[in-house]
Amino acid sequence: MKTILISGGDINSDFALNFLEKNETDYIIAIDKGLMFCHIYGIRPTHIVGDFDSLPPGILETYENNPEIHIKRLRPEKDDSDTESALHVALELHSDTICLLGATGTRVDHMMANLQLLAYAALRGIQMYLVDAYNLVTVLTASTILKREEQYGNYVSFFSMGDEVPGLTLKGFKYPLTNYFLTNASCGLSLSNEILEEEAEVSFASGILLMVQSKDK
Template sequence: MQTLIITGGNIDDAFTLNFIKENPCDLMIAADSGMEFFYRNGLVPNVIVGDFDSVKEGVLEYFRKNNPDIKVMKFQPEKDETDTELALRTAMEAGCEKIWLLGATGTRLDHVLGNIHLLGMAMEQGCECIMLDAHNRIRMLKHGIRLKKAEQYGDYISLFPFTPTVKGLTLTGFKYPLHKYELQCYHSLGVSNEITQEEAEISFEDGILLMMESRE
């Protein structure tokens, strides 16, 4: 089961509409002002989640009036979780195995960093969660991965340790290979690598990696 979550960061409508067309999901969730994307594009989410403190006036009322089957989950603004976390938890409680998270990047870097942390929450629950925008695809890894050059997202792949160290990191098929390297926090060594072979491999023995694929 796949879920699409649209949250309230920067949304490129053309990119997002094309993504929805090419990646049909079983469940679509609007997190707070993320519902504005659905509203202006004539789409209807299955679930709306949030405290609704940032959505434009009239949008929620429109959905409630015209789409009575939508599940609306309203929370108090004074809560521990962000609206995006509530949406993520809703998806996992519904049995979702893969979550696409769009609208999770933007000018509020505190929210961006918080959303990156949520990738780990999903990972720990056995759910694959991918943050996506027109320029970046972001995933958290606790195991190695193979990447086909033809399927990569842009030209650059950056790796960041999300634990103090990532031990035994080996990169093959990359412009800058590594062998059994101990990648530590507070360094920029993993930024802007490139795949040079038809298939590349990232493997490591211990730790958690944040992988960002980026394009200009």
């Protein structure tokens, strides 16, 4: 099952609409202000989640009488963010792939929380991506192969999501690494790499590895 979450951060409408058109999905979950994007562009979500403190008045009401749309109202004072609550809904729907749009913007604290959700999903065996017009971010918990023809943008960077990622080895990249000890206080050697071969290999001994594929404007 594939689910797309639409949050209330910055959304490049041309990119997001193209992404939604090209990616078939089983569920679309609009998160709080993300519902405004759906409303403007005629996208019907299957689920709506939020405390709706940042949603302009009148928008939610247009969906309330549709029995095919499930609405989960949250209290403003809560332990989970709106996006984390939406992730739990996606997990309850047995999603095995989750894409998050609208997760970047001016609030660095919200963006950091969204990056941590990638690790939360990965540790439960769920592949989750944070996507915007210039970045595709995911978390790796095991070695993987990247295909150059499927690369998102030109650059690939790696960061430790825990204390350390020992044994980081990169093959098929412009700047290869062998058994590099990556910590959350050092990333210079794992920043802005490029795939040279048709396939590139990322391997590591343990830990949680954040992978950012990006492009310039």
